[in-house]
Amino acid sequence: MKLVLIGTGNISNALGRLLANAGHQVLQVYGRDRQRAAHLAYDTGAAPVSDWKAIRSDADLYITAISDRALTGFKEKLQLPGKFLVHTAGSVPLNVLEGVSERTGVWYPLQSIRGDQPTPHKIPFLIQTSAPEDSVLLRELSESIGCPSQVVTESVRINMHHAAVWVNNFPNLLYSIAYRLTEENKVPFDFLLPLLQETADRQNGTDPWKWQTGPALRNDTVTLQKHMDLLKSHAGWQELYAKMSAAIADLTQKAE
Amino acid sequence: MKLVLIGTGNISNALGRLLANAGHQVLQVYGRDRQRAAHLAYDTGAAPVSDWKAIRSDADLYITAISDRALTGFKEKLQLPGKFLVHTAGSVPLNVLEGVSERTGVWYPLQSIRGDQPTPHKIPFLIQTSAPEDSVLLRELSESIGCPSQVVTESVRINMHHAAVWVNNFPNLLYSIAYRLTEENKVPFDFLLPLLQETADRQNGTDPWKWQTGPALRNDTVTLQKHMDLLKSHAGWQELYAKMSAAIADLTQKAE
Numbered sequence: 001m002k003l004v005l006i007g008t009g010n011i012s013n014a015l016g017r018l019l020a021n022a023g024h025q026v027l028q029v030y031g032r033d034r035q036r037a038a039h040l041a042y043d044t045g046a047a048p049v050s051d052w053k054a055i056r057s058d059a060d061l062y063i064t065a066i067s068d069r070a071l072t073g074f075k076e077k078l079q080l081p082g083k084f085l086v087h088t089a090g091s092v093p094l095n096v097l098e099g100v101s102e103r104t105g106v107w108y109p110l111q112s113i114r115g116d117q118p119t120p121h122k123i124p125f126l127i128q129t130s131a132p133e134d135s136v137l138l139r140e141l142s143e144s145i146g147c148p149s150q151v152v153t154e155s156v157r158i159n160m161h162h163a164a165v166w167v168n169n170f171p172n173l174l175y176s177i178a179y180r181l182t183e184e185n186k187v188p189f190d191f192l193l194p195l196l197q198e199t200a201d202r203q204n205g206t207d208p209w210k211w212q213t214g215p216a217l218r219n220d221t222v223t224l225q226k227h228m229d230l231l232k233s234h235a236g237w238q239e240l241y242a243k244m245s246a247a248i249a250d251l252t253q254k255a256e
Numbered sequence: 257m258k259l260v261l262i263g264t265g266n267i268s269n270a271l272g273r274l275l276a277n278a279g280h281q282v283l284q285v286y287g288r289d290r291q292r293a294a295h296l297a298y299d300t301g302a303a304p305v306s307d308w309k310a311i312r313s314d315a316d317l318y319i320t321a322i323s324d325r326a327l328t329g330f331k332e333k334l335q336l337p338g339k340f341l342v343h344t345a346g347s348v349p350l351n352v353l354e355g356v357s358e359r360t361g362v363w364y365p366l367q368s369i370r371g372d373q374p375t376p377h378k379i380p381f382l383i384q385t386s387a388p389e390d391s392v393l394l395r396e397l398s399e400s401i402g403c404p405s406q407v408v409t410e411s412v413r414i415n416m417h418h419a420a421v422w423v424n425n426f427p428n429l430l431y432s433i434a435y436r437l438t439e440e441n442k443v444p445f446d447f448l449l450p451l452l453q454e455t456a457d458r459q460n461g462t463d464p465w466k467w468q469t470g471p472a473l474r475n476d477t478v479t480l481q482k483h484m485d486l487l488k489s490h491a492g493w494q495e496l497y498a499k500m501s502a503a504i505a506d507l508t509q510k511a512e
Contacts, residue, residue, distance in 0.1 A: 091479060111451050112469065117458070122450035126443075148447070156441045160448075162483045163441070166434040167452040169470030170500050171427040176465040176507060178422040185412045185419070187382075190461040191404070192416075194378035195367050196423040200456030202373070205446040209432040213368065214425030223347055227418045236503050243499050244426050247492050251432060 001141065004059040005029045005046070006078075008036035011065035011088050011109065014119040018145040020044035027059050052077050060084065061137070063107065068092050075099030084134060090161030094128055094154055105129035107138050108157055109147075112168055125149040126157045177237055209251060216245035217252055257397065260315040261285045261302070262334075264292035267321035267344050267365065270375040274401040276300035283315050308333050316340065317393070319363065324348050331355030340390060346417030350384055350410055361385035363394050364413055365403075368424055381405040382413045433493055465507060472504035 001024045005016050008031035020026050026046040031037030034050045041048035049055060055062075055078065062085040064071065071092055078100055085097055086105040097104040106128040111120050125142040127149050129135045135151045142149035152160070175196060182189045202211050215223035224245055231238035257280050261272045264287035276282050282302040287293030290306045297304035305311060311318075311334065318341040320327065327348055334356055341353055342361040353360040362384040367376050381398040383405050385391045391407045398405035408416070431452060438445045458467050471479035480501055487494035 091482065110447055112454055120450055120454045124447040124450060126447075150443060150447065152441075152443065156443060158482070159437065159441045159486060160443055162486050163434045163437040163448060164451055165470055165483065165497075166430045166437065167448050168455045169468065169472065169504070170430050171452075171455055172464055172467050172469075173500060173504050173507070174422045174426050174430070175459060176463065176468065177503070178419045179463050179465070181415065181419040181422065185408075185415045187406060187408065187412060187416055188461065189463075191366055191380040191382075191406065192419060192423050193459060193461060194376055194380060195420055196427075196459060197456055198368055198376045199424045199427055200453055203431060203449060203452060205444065205449060207432065207435050207445075208428055209435070211428050212425065212432065213428075214421055216425065226347065226414070227421065230415060230418050236499075236506050240499050240503055241421075243492075243496050244429060247433070247496055248425070248429050250492050251429070 001025070001061060001137075001144075002027055002059045004055060004062045005040070005044070005065070006055075006062060007031065007065040008033060008040050009065060009067075010113045010115040012063075013040055013115055014113045014123075015063065015065065015088070015109070015145075016040055016044045016046075018119065018123075019141075020046075022144045022146075024141075024144070027056055028054075030055055055080075057083065061086065061141070062101075063088065071096050084137070086129075086138065090126075090164070091158050094130065103131060103134065105134055105138060106154075106157065107141070108161070110160060110164060123147045126160055127151045128154055128157055177240075209255065212248065212251075214248070216248035219249065219252075257281070257317060257393075257400075258283055258315045260311060260318045261296070261300070261321070262311075262318060263287065263321040264289060264296050265321060265323075266369045266371040268319075269296055269371055270369045270379075271319065271321065271344070271365070271401075272296055272300045272302075274375065274379075275397075276302075278400045278402075280397075280400070283312055284310075286311055311336075313339065317342065317397070318357075319344065327352050340393070342385075342394065346382075346420070347414050350386065359387060359390065361390055361394060362410075362413065363397070364417070366416060366420060379403045382416055383407045384410055384413055433496075465511065468504065468507075470504070472501035473508055475505065475508075 003024055003026050005012050026044040028049050029037050029041040029046045030049050037048035062083055065088045068089050080101045083101050084103045085101040086107045088107055090108050094106055108126040109123045111123045127135050127138045139149050178192055179189045259280055259282050261268050282300040284305050285293050285297040285302045286305050293304035318339055321344045324345050336357045339357050340359045341357040342363045344363055346364050350362055364382040365379045367379045383391050383394045395405050434448055435445045
Protein backbone atom coordinates (compact mmCIF):
# COMPACT_ATOMS: atom_id res chain seq x y z
CA MET A 1 0.00 0.00 0.00
CA LYS A 2 1.22 3.53 -0.75
CA LEU A 3 1.20 5.66 2.38
CA VAL A 4 1.86 9.19 3.52
CA LEU A 5 2.72 9.75 7.17
CA ILE A 6 1.83 13.06 8.76
CA GLY A 7 3.64 13.74 12.02
CA THR A 8 7.02 12.70 13.43
CA GLY A 9 6.23 11.85 17.05
CA ASN A 10 6.32 8.49 18.88
CA ILE A 11 3.28 7.01 17.11
CA SER A 12 4.35 8.06 13.64
CA ASN A 13 7.85 6.68 14.20
CA ALA A 14 6.63 3.35 15.56
CA LEU A 15 3.89 2.79 12.97
CA GLY A 16 6.00 4.13 10.09
CA ARG A 17 8.80 1.67 10.80
CA LEU A 18 6.42 -1.25 11.28
CA LEU A 19 4.65 -0.45 8.01
CA ALA A 20 7.87 0.02 6.02
CA ASN A 21 9.25 -3.24 7.44
CA ALA A 22 6.07 -5.01 6.36
CA GLY A 23 6.73 -3.90 2.77
CA HIS A 24 4.40 -0.94 2.47
CA GLN A 25 5.62 1.96 0.43
CA VAL A 26 5.93 5.10 2.51
CA LEU A 27 5.90 7.88 -0.08
CA GLN A 28 6.37 10.85 2.21
CA VAL A 29 6.80 11.86 5.82
CA TYR A 30 5.42 15.27 6.68
CA GLY A 31 6.86 17.08 9.70
CA ARG A 32 7.14 20.71 10.75
CA ASP A 33 10.56 19.84 12.16
CA ARG A 34 12.66 19.16 9.04
CA GLN A 35 15.29 17.15 10.88
CA ARG A 36 12.79 14.81 12.48
CA ALA A 37 10.94 14.40 9.18
CA ALA A 38 14.23 13.67 7.40
CA HIS A 39 15.18 11.09 10.03
CA LEU A 40 11.94 9.11 9.85
CA ALA A 41 11.82 9.50 6.05
CA TYR A 42 15.31 8.04 5.78
CA ASP A 43 14.38 5.06 7.97
CA THR A 44 11.21 4.31 6.00
CA GLY A 45 12.57 4.97 2.51
CA ALA A 46 10.32 8.00 2.10
CA ALA A 47 10.80 11.60 1.08
CA PRO A 48 10.66 14.21 3.85
CA VAL A 49 8.35 17.21 3.39
CA SER A 50 7.78 20.25 5.59
CA ASP A 51 5.34 22.10 3.36
CA TRP A 52 1.68 21.07 3.41
CA LYS A 53 1.41 21.93 -0.29
CA ALA A 54 4.13 19.39 -1.13
CA ILE A 55 2.03 16.44 0.04
CA ARG A 56 1.34 14.11 -2.86
CA SER A 57 -2.18 13.17 -3.86
CA ASP A 58 -1.52 9.63 -5.13
CA ALA A 59 -1.29 7.67 -1.85
CA ASP A 60 -3.79 4.94 -0.91
CA LEU A 61 -3.84 6.09 2.70
CA TYR A 62 -2.86 9.19 4.69
CA ILE A 63 -2.06 8.51 8.34
CA THR A 64 -1.94 11.47 10.71
CA ALA A 65 -0.32 11.12 14.08
CA ILE A 66 -0.20 14.70 15.24
CA SER A 67 -1.30 16.11 18.61
CA ASP A 68 -4.99 16.19 19.52
CA ARG A 69 -4.87 19.97 19.47
CA ALA A 70 -3.21 20.14 16.04
CA LEU A 71 -5.95 17.83 14.67
CA THR A 72 -8.58 20.44 15.51
CA GLY A 73 -7.12 23.02 13.11
CA PHE A 74 -6.20 20.44 10.51
CA LYS A 75 -8.56 21.49 7.73
CA GLU A 76 -7.02 24.96 7.56
CA LYS A 77 -3.71 23.34 6.67
CA LEU A 78 -4.50 20.44 4.40
CA GLN A 79 -7.09 19.46 1.80
CA LEU A 80 -7.20 15.88 0.55
CA PRO A 81 -10.50 15.63 -1.34
CA GLY A 82 -11.48 12.02 -2.02
CA LYS A 83 -8.37 10.60 -0.30
CA PHE A 84 -8.57 8.10 2.54
CA LEU A 85 -7.34 9.87 5.67
CA VAL A 86 -7.14 8.41 9.19
CA HIS A 87 -6.09 9.78 12.55
CA THR A 88 -4.61 7.68 15.35
CA ALA A 89 -5.94 9.41 18.48
CA GLY A 90 -7.98 7.55 21.09
CA SER A 91 -10.37 10.23 22.24
CA VAL A 92 -10.65 12.61 19.27
CA PRO A 93 -13.95 12.41 17.30
CA LEU A 94 -13.78 11.13 13.74
CA ASN A 95 -15.52 14.27 12.42
CA VAL A 96 -12.46 16.38 13.26
CA LEU A 97 -11.23 15.25 9.83
CA GLU A 98 -14.32 16.58 8.05
CA GLY A 99 -13.32 19.40 5.76
CA VAL A 100 -9.99 17.71 4.96
CA SER A 101 -11.51 14.70 3.23
CA GLU A 102 -14.90 12.97 3.01
CA ARG A 103 -13.30 9.54 3.30
CA THR A 104 -12.04 9.37 6.87
CA GLY A 105 -11.26 6.92 9.60
CA VAL A 106 -9.49 6.22 12.89
CA TRP A 107 -6.73 3.66 13.29
CA TYR A 108 -6.18 3.81 17.04
CA PRO A 109 -3.28 1.84 18.56
CA LEU A 110 -4.42 0.80 22.04
CA GLN A 111 -0.89 0.71 23.43
CA SER A 112 1.63 2.95 25.12
CA ILE A 113 4.34 3.82 22.61
CA ARG A 114 7.43 5.74 23.69
CA GLY A 115 10.19 6.81 21.37
CA ASP A 116 12.86 5.99 23.94
CA GLN A 117 11.68 2.38 24.23
CA PRO A 118 11.44 -0.54 21.80
CA THR A 119 8.06 -0.66 20.07
CA PRO A 120 5.82 -3.15 21.93
CA HIS A 121 5.28 -6.39 20.02
CA LYS A 122 1.52 -6.34 20.32
CA ILE A 123 -0.45 -3.29 19.31
CA PRO A 124 -4.21 -3.92 19.15
CA PHE A 125 -5.96 -1.45 16.85
CA LEU A 126 -9.47 -0.06 17.19
CA ILE A 127 -10.89 0.90 13.82
CA GLN A 128 -13.60 3.34 12.84
CA THR A 129 -14.38 4.59 9.31
CA SER A 130 -16.85 6.98 7.73
CA ALA A 131 -17.51 4.45 4.94
CA PRO A 132 -18.03 0.90 6.26
CA GLU A 133 -16.11 -0.69 3.36
CA ASP A 134 -12.95 1.23 4.30
CA SER A 135 -12.69 -0.69 7.57
CA VAL A 136 -11.55 -3.73 5.55
CA LEU A 137 -8.49 -1.82 4.43
CA LEU A 138 -7.55 -0.85 7.99
CA ARG A 139 -8.08 -4.41 9.22
CA GLU A 140 -5.73 -5.67 6.49
CA LEU A 141 -3.22 -2.96 7.35
CA SER A 142 -3.24 -4.07 11.02
CA GLU A 143 -2.87 -7.70 10.00
CA SER A 144 0.04 -6.85 7.70
CA ILE A 145 2.06 -5.72 10.72
CA GLY A 146 0.93 -8.71 12.83
CA CYS A 147 -1.50 -6.83 15.03
CA PRO A 148 -5.09 -7.67 16.03
CA SER A 149 -7.85 -5.18 15.26
CA GLN A 150 -11.54 -4.63 15.85
CA VAL A 151 -14.03 -2.34 14.14
CA VAL A 152 -15.85 -0.27 16.77
CA THR A 153 -18.15 2.70 17.14
CA GLU A 154 -16.84 6.07 18.25
CA SER A 155 -18.40 5.60 21.66
CA VAL A 156 -16.66 2.24 22.16
CA ARG A 157 -13.31 3.69 21.07
CA ILE A 158 -13.58 6.54 23.56
CA ASN A 159 -14.63 4.12 26.30
CA MET A 160 -11.61 1.93 25.55
CA HIS A 161 -9.32 4.96 25.61
CA HIS A 162 -10.72 5.54 29.09
CA ALA A 163 -10.34 1.86 30.08
CA ALA A 164 -6.67 2.09 29.07
CA VAL A 165 -6.16 4.62 31.87
CA TRP A 166 -7.17 1.89 34.35
CA VAL A 167 -4.51 -0.57 33.17
CA ASN A 168 -1.73 1.95 32.47
CA ASN A 169 -1.84 5.37 34.19
CA PHE A 170 -3.41 4.12 37.41
CA PRO A 171 -1.33 0.97 38.01
CA ASN A 172 1.73 3.09 37.24
CA LEU A 173 0.63 5.52 39.97
CA LEU A 174 0.29 2.61 42.41
CA TYR A 175 3.77 1.38 41.48
CA SER A 176 5.08 4.92 42.07
CA ILE A 177 3.49 5.01 45.53
CA ALA A 178 4.95 1.59 46.36
CA TYR A 179 8.35 2.83 45.17
CA ARG A 180 8.14 5.68 47.68
CA LEU A 181 7.15 3.27 50.44
CA THR A 182 10.18 1.06 49.71
CA GLU A 183 12.41 4.15 49.74
CA GLU A 184 11.07 5.18 53.15
CA ASN A 185 11.86 1.68 54.40
CA LYS A 186 15.27 1.45 52.71
CA VAL A 187 14.36 -1.72 50.84
CA PRO A 188 15.16 -1.70 47.11
CA PHE A 189 12.09 -1.53 44.85
CA ASP A 190 13.59 -4.64 43.20
CA PHE A 191 12.14 -6.60 46.11
CA LEU A 192 8.61 -5.75 44.95
CA LEU A 193 9.23 -6.26 41.23
CA PRO A 194 8.68 -10.04 41.10
CA LEU A 195 5.31 -9.60 42.82
CA LEU A 196 4.38 -6.70 40.54
CA GLN A 197 5.30 -8.82 37.50
CA GLU A 198 3.55 -11.93 38.77
CA THR A 199 0.36 -9.90 39.25
CA ALA A 200 0.47 -8.71 35.63
CA ASP A 201 1.75 -11.97 34.15
CA ARG A 202 -1.18 -13.95 35.56
CA GLN A 203 -3.66 -12.03 33.44
CA ASN A 204 -4.78 -14.10 30.50
CA GLY A 205 -7.85 -12.28 29.24
CA THR A 206 -10.31 -13.79 31.71
CA ASP A 207 -11.69 -11.85 34.67
CA PRO A 208 -8.73 -10.64 36.82
CA TRP A 209 -11.01 -10.75 39.83
CA LYS A 210 -10.25 -14.47 40.22
CA TRP A 211 -6.73 -13.42 41.34
CA GLN A 212 -7.98 -10.96 43.93
CA THR A 213 -6.49 -11.49 47.41
CA GLY A 214 -5.64 -9.34 50.42
CA PRO A 215 -7.16 -7.80 53.52
CA ALA A 216 -9.96 -5.88 51.77
CA LEU A 217 -11.22 -9.04 50.05
CA ARG A 218 -11.19 -10.97 53.34
CA ASN A 219 -12.72 -8.01 55.21
CA ASP A 220 -9.73 -8.29 57.54
CA THR A 221 -10.44 -5.06 59.42
CA VAL A 222 -7.44 -5.47 61.75
CA THR A 223 -4.92 -5.49 58.87
CA LEU A 224 -6.83 -2.75 57.02
CA GLN A 225 -6.58 -0.53 60.09
CA LYS A 226 -2.86 -1.31 60.47
CA HIS A 227 -2.25 -0.26 56.87
CA MET A 228 -4.29 2.92 57.33
CA ASP A 229 -2.15 3.72 60.39
CA LEU A 230 1.05 3.16 58.40
CA LEU A 231 -0.22 5.80 55.95
CA LYS A 232 -1.01 8.46 58.53
CA SER A 233 1.72 10.77 57.23
CA HIS A 234 0.38 10.36 53.66
CA ALA A 235 -3.19 11.65 53.84
CA GLY A 236 -3.84 11.39 50.09
CA TRP A 237 -2.62 7.81 49.83
CA GLN A 238 -4.58 6.91 52.97
CA GLU A 239 -7.79 8.13 51.32
CA LEU A 240 -6.85 6.25 48.16
CA TYR A 241 -6.23 3.08 50.20
CA ALA A 242 -9.66 3.46 51.79
CA LYS A 243 -11.42 4.04 48.44
CA MET A 244 -9.65 1.14 46.81
CA SER A 245 -10.50 -1.16 49.70
CA ALA A 246 -14.12 -0.03 49.51
CA ALA A 247 -14.18 -0.84 45.77
CA ILE A 248 -12.79 -4.32 46.53
CA ALA A 249 -15.43 -4.86 49.23
CA ASP A 250 -18.09 -3.70 46.78
CA LEU A 251 -16.96 -6.11 44.03
CA THR A 252 -16.76 -8.88 46.64
CA GLN A 253 -20.40 -8.34 47.54
CA LYS A 254 -21.39 -8.36 43.86
CA ALA A 255 -19.44 -11.60 43.30
CA GLU A 256 -21.16 -13.37 46.22
CA MET B 257 20.04 -28.60 56.17
CA LYS B 258 17.54 -30.80 58.05
CA LEU B 259 14.09 -29.25 58.02
CA VAL B 260 10.62 -29.81 59.40
CA LEU B 261 7.71 -28.17 57.58
CA ILE B 262 4.60 -27.27 59.55
CA GLY B 263 1.55 -26.62 57.41
CA THR B 264 0.38 -27.91 54.05
CA GLY B 265 -0.94 -24.77 52.34
CA ASN B 266 0.34 -22.88 49.29
CA ILE B 267 3.46 -21.46 50.98
CA SER B 268 4.46 -24.75 52.57
CA ASN B 269 4.03 -26.58 49.28
CA ALA B 270 6.00 -24.06 47.25
CA LEU B 271 8.86 -23.63 49.74
CA GLY B 272 8.97 -27.34 50.61
CA ARG B 273 9.42 -28.32 46.97
CA LEU B 274 12.02 -25.62 46.32
CA LEU B 275 13.99 -26.65 49.40
CA ALA B 276 13.84 -30.38 48.64
CA ASN B 277 14.90 -29.71 45.03
CA ALA B 278 17.85 -27.70 46.32
CA GLY B 279 19.04 -30.75 48.26
CA HIS B 280 17.77 -29.95 51.72
CA GLN B 281 16.56 -32.88 53.78
CA VAL B 282 12.90 -32.44 54.69
CA LEU B 283 12.48 -34.75 57.69
CA GLN B 284 8.78 -34.30 58.28
CA VAL B 285 5.71 -32.48 57.04
CA TYR B 286 3.14 -31.74 59.72
CA GLY B 287 -0.47 -31.24 58.64
CA ARG B 288 -3.83 -31.58 60.36
CA ASP B 289 -5.13 -32.94 57.08
CA ARG B 290 -3.40 -36.32 56.74
CA GLN B 291 -3.90 -36.56 53.01
CA ARG B 292 -2.40 -33.16 52.29
CA ALA B 293 0.51 -33.89 54.64
CA ALA B 294 1.09 -37.25 52.95
CA HIS B 295 1.04 -35.63 49.51
CA LEU B 296 3.62 -32.94 50.30
CA ALA B 297 5.69 -35.40 52.34
CA TYR B 298 5.81 -37.77 49.38
CA ASP B 299 6.91 -35.00 47.02
CA THR B 300 9.65 -33.80 49.36
CA GLY B 301 10.90 -37.20 50.53
CA ALA B 302 9.66 -36.55 54.06
CA ALA B 303 7.52 -38.43 56.59
CA PRO B 304 3.99 -37.11 57.11
CA VAL B 305 2.82 -36.45 60.67
CA SER B 306 -0.54 -35.32 61.99
CA ASP B 307 0.24 -35.44 65.70
CA TRP B 308 2.11 -32.50 67.23
CA LYS B 309 3.85 -34.93 69.63
CA ALA B 310 5.35 -36.85 66.69
CA ILE B 311 7.43 -33.86 65.54
CA ARG B 312 11.13 -34.72 65.75
CA SER B 313 13.53 -32.61 67.77
CA ASP B 314 16.65 -33.09 65.65
CA ALA B 315 16.01 -30.67 62.75
CA ASP B 316 18.19 -27.61 62.09
CA LEU B 317 15.16 -25.50 61.24
CA TYR B 318 11.40 -25.64 61.75
CA ILE B 319 9.40 -23.68 59.18
CA THR B 320 5.76 -22.92 59.96
CA ALA B 321 3.46 -21.79 57.20
CA ILE B 322 0.10 -21.95 58.92
CA SER B 323 -2.63 -19.30 59.01
CA ASP B 324 -2.06 -16.06 60.93
CA ARG B 325 -4.84 -17.07 63.31
CA ALA B 326 -3.36 -20.53 63.95
CA LEU B 327 0.01 -18.92 64.75
CA THR B 328 -1.57 -17.08 67.68
CA GLY B 329 -2.45 -20.29 69.52
CA PHE B 330 0.72 -22.05 68.46
CA LYS B 331 2.42 -22.39 71.84
CA GLU B 332 -0.46 -24.44 73.25
CA LYS B 333 0.20 -27.04 70.57
CA LEU B 334 3.93 -27.25 70.18
CA GLN B 335 7.06 -26.83 72.29
CA LEU B 336 10.46 -26.75 70.61
CA PRO B 337 12.83 -25.53 73.34
CA GLY B 338 16.17 -24.41 71.90
CA LYS B 339 15.16 -25.22 68.30
CA PHE B 340 15.31 -22.63 65.53
CA LEU B 341 11.72 -21.91 64.51
CA VAL B 342 10.57 -19.45 61.86
CA HIS B 343 7.20 -18.31 60.59
CA THR B 344 6.54 -17.08 57.05
CA ALA B 345 3.79 -14.49 57.59
CA GLY B 346 4.21 -10.88 56.45
CA SER B 347 2.31 -9.02 59.13
CA VAL B 348 2.48 -11.31 62.18
CA PRO B 349 4.87 -10.15 64.96
CA LEU B 350 7.92 -12.29 65.65
CA ASN B 351 6.99 -12.63 69.32
CA VAL B 352 3.98 -14.77 68.44
CA LEU B 353 6.50 -17.64 68.48
CA GLU B 354 7.62 -16.87 72.06
CA GLY B 355 6.64 -19.74 74.29
CA VAL B 356 7.30 -22.29 71.53
CA SER B 357 11.03 -21.60 71.28
CA GLU B 358 13.49 -18.90 72.33
CA ARG B 359 15.29 -19.06 69.01
CA THR B 360 12.85 -17.61 66.52
CA GLY B 361 12.72 -15.84 63.22
CA VAL B 362 10.64 -14.81 60.22
CA TRP B 363 11.39 -15.96 56.67
CA TYR B 364 8.81 -13.95 54.74
CA PRO B 365 8.39 -14.58 51.00
CA LEU B 366 7.38 -11.24 49.46
CA GLN B 367 5.49 -12.90 46.63
CA SER B 368 2.02 -14.15 45.76
CA ILE B 369 2.09 -17.93 45.79
CA ARG B 370 -0.95 -19.91 44.66
CA GLY B 371 -1.16 -23.67 44.73
CA ASP B 372 -3.00 -23.76 41.39
CA GLN B 373 -0.18 -21.88 39.64
CA PRO B 374 3.49 -22.61 38.98
CA THR B 375 5.70 -21.24 41.75
CA PRO B 376 7.07 -17.83 40.68
CA HIS B 377 10.75 -17.93 39.75
CA LYS B 378 11.75 -15.04 41.96
CA ILE B 379 10.77 -14.96 45.60
CA PRO B 380 12.51 -12.19 47.55
CA PHE B 381 12.68 -13.01 51.27
CA LEU B 382 12.57 -10.57 54.17
CA ILE B 383 14.38 -11.95 57.19
CA GLN B 384 14.08 -11.19 60.87
CA THR B 385 15.57 -13.23 63.74
CA SER B 386 15.57 -13.01 67.53
CA ALA B 387 19.33 -13.76 67.55
CA PRO B 388 21.26 -11.71 64.95
CA GLU B 389 23.58 -14.62 64.06
CA ASP B 390 20.62 -16.75 62.96
CA SER B 391 19.92 -14.34 60.08
CA VAL B 392 23.00 -15.77 58.31
CA LEU B 393 21.34 -19.17 58.18
CA LEU B 394 18.16 -17.75 56.62
CA ARG B 395 20.15 -15.76 54.10
CA GLU B 396 21.98 -18.93 53.07
CA LEU B 397 18.70 -20.81 52.90
CA SER B 398 17.28 -18.16 50.54
CA GLU B 399 20.40 -18.25 48.42
CA SER B 400 20.29 -22.06 48.22
CA ILE B 401 16.96 -21.81 46.35
CA GLY B 402 18.22 -18.94 44.17
CA CYS B 403 16.27 -16.17 45.88
CA PRO B 404 17.40 -12.73 47.07
CA SER B 405 16.95 -11.81 50.74
CA GLN B 406 17.37 -8.88 53.09
CA VAL B 407 17.53 -8.71 56.87
CA VAL B 408 15.00 -6.18 58.13
CA THR B 409 13.36 -4.95 61.31
CA GLU B 410 9.82 -5.98 62.21
CA SER B 411 8.58 -2.50 61.31
CA VAL B 412 10.15 -2.66 57.83
CA ARG B 413 8.71 -6.13 57.21
CA ILE B 414 5.21 -4.97 58.12
CA ASN B 415 5.62 -1.87 55.95
CA MET B 416 6.71 -4.03 53.01
CA HIS B 417 3.74 -6.36 53.54
CA HIS B 418 1.65 -3.22 53.21
CA ALA B 419 3.58 -2.01 50.15
CA ALA B 420 2.86 -5.37 48.51
CA VAL B 421 -0.85 -4.51 48.57
CA TRP B 422 -0.06 -1.54 46.29
CA VAL B 423 1.59 -3.66 43.61
CA ASN B 424 -0.68 -6.71 43.85
CA ASN B 425 -4.17 -6.30 45.38
CA PHE B 426 -4.76 -2.78 44.07
CA PRO B 427 -3.49 -3.17 40.47
CA ASN B 428 -5.53 -6.37 40.31
CA LEU B 429 -8.62 -4.38 41.35
CA LEU B 430 -7.89 -1.87 38.57
CA TYR B 431 -7.54 -4.71 36.07
CA SER B 432 -10.88 -6.09 37.29
CA ILE B 433 -12.56 -2.72 36.77
CA ALA B 434 -11.04 -2.43 33.27
CA TYR B 435 -12.29 -5.95 32.54
CA ARG B 436 -15.82 -4.86 33.40
CA LEU B 437 -15.46 -1.76 31.20
CA THR B 438 -14.37 -3.92 28.23
CA GLU B 439 -17.34 -6.24 28.87
CA GLU B 440 -19.74 -3.29 28.82
CA ASN B 441 -18.22 -2.24 25.49
CA LYS B 442 -18.12 -5.75 24.02
CA VAL B 443 -14.39 -5.58 23.35
CA PRO B 444 -12.37 -8.58 24.54
CA PHE B 445 -10.13 -7.87 27.55
CA ASP B 446 -7.35 -9.31 25.35
CA PHE B 447 -7.25 -5.91 23.67
CA LEU B 448 -6.04 -4.29 26.90
CA LEU B 449 -3.58 -7.04 27.86
CA PRO B 450 -0.59 -5.84 25.80
CA LEU B 451 -0.89 -2.38 27.38
CA LEU B 452 -1.31 -3.88 30.86
CA GLN B 453 1.80 -6.01 30.30
CA GLU B 454 3.82 -3.20 28.77
CA THR B 455 3.09 -1.05 31.83
CA ALA B 456 4.40 -3.77 34.16
CA ASP B 457 7.26 -4.89 31.92
CA ARG B 458 8.76 -1.40 31.81
CA GLN B 459 9.45 -1.42 35.53
CA ASN B 460 13.12 -2.03 36.20
CA GLY B 461 13.53 -1.06 39.83
CA THR B 462 13.88 2.68 39.24
CA ASP B 463 11.10 5.15 40.00
CA PRO B 464 7.98 4.11 38.02
CA TRP B 465 6.94 7.76 37.99
CA LYS B 466 9.12 8.32 34.93
CA TRP B 467 6.58 6.25 32.95
CA GLN B 468 3.61 8.28 34.14
CA THR B 469 1.39 9.58 31.33
CA GLY B 470 -2.27 10.40 30.85
CA PRO B 471 -4.81 13.19 31.37
CA ALA B 472 -4.23 13.61 35.13
CA LEU B 473 -0.50 14.16 34.62
CA ARG B 474 -1.15 16.71 31.86
CA ASN B 475 -3.93 18.35 33.89
CA ASP B 476 -6.12 17.77 30.82
CA THR B 477 -9.37 18.74 32.51
CA VAL B 478 -11.44 18.16 29.36
CA THR B 479 -10.47 14.47 29.10
CA LEU B 480 -10.70 14.02 32.87
CA GLN B 481 -14.28 15.32 32.79
CA LYS B 482 -15.13 13.06 29.81
CA HIS B 483 -13.87 10.04 31.76
CA MET B 484 -15.80 11.07 34.86
CA ASP B 485 -18.93 11.32 32.69
CA LEU B 486 -18.32 7.85 31.26
CA LEU B 487 -18.33 6.55 34.86
CA LYS B 488 -21.57 8.18 35.90
CA SER B 489 -23.32 4.84 36.33
CA HIS B 490 -20.42 3.57 38.49
CA ALA B 491 -20.33 5.98 41.43
CA GLY B 492 -17.63 4.05 43.35
CA TRP B 493 -15.28 3.85 40.39
CA GLN B 494 -15.92 7.51 39.60
CA GLU B 495 -14.77 8.47 43.09
CA LEU B 496 -11.78 6.20 42.72
CA TYR B 497 -10.94 7.80 39.36
CA ALA B 498 -11.09 11.25 41.00
CA LYS B 499 -8.91 10.20 43.96
CA MET B 500 -6.35 8.52 41.72
CA SER B 501 -6.21 11.56 39.44
CA ALA B 502 -5.76 13.80 42.49
CA ALA B 503 -2.89 11.61 43.68
CA ILE B 504 -1.27 11.89 40.24
CA ALA B 505 -1.68 15.70 40.29
CA ASP B 506 -0.17 15.76 43.77
CA LEU B 507 2.89 13.72 42.75
CA THR B 508 3.23 15.92 39.65
CA GLN B 509 3.45 19.02 41.84
CA LYS B 510 6.04 17.33 44.06
CA ALA B 511 8.09 16.30 41.03
CA GLU B 512 8.13 19.85 39.63
